[in-house]
Amino acid sequence: MGATKTEIHNQKATEIASIAKVFAHPARVAILQYISKQDGCICNNIVDEIGLAQATISQHLKIINDAGLLSGNFQGKSLCYCLNVERFQEFQELLNSFFNTTKSNCC
Helix, strand or coil: CCCCCHCCCCCCHHHHHHHHHHHHCCHHHHHHHEEECCCCCEECCHHHHHHCCHHHHHHHHHHHHHHHEEEEECCCEEEEEECCHHHHHHHHHHHHHHHCCCCCCCC
C-alpha cells in the first residue's frame, strides 16, 4: 500500500483496499477473466491474449498474485497460473459484508 499509514487501518479495510487495487485496472480484470475461462493452468498465452508486453503482464500478475487470487506451479521454466477460487470466495464474502453493512445516513 505505498506510503500510506496502513497500520492505522484495520485488517478488513486493508484487505478491501487490496481487492480494489486488483480490480482497479482493466488489464487485471481482463487477465482474471481470461484465466477463469481456461480449463487448466496457463503460461505464456496471457501475453498473446491480452495484447500487452510481457513485462506489463508480469507487473499485473504480481499485483493479482499479491492479493492471493492466483495459484501456480512451475512447468519447466514457465510458471503456470490458475485462479485461487477459495480466495475469490473470501473476497466476495468480504465485499458483500462491506456493502451490506455500509449504509448512508445522510442526504
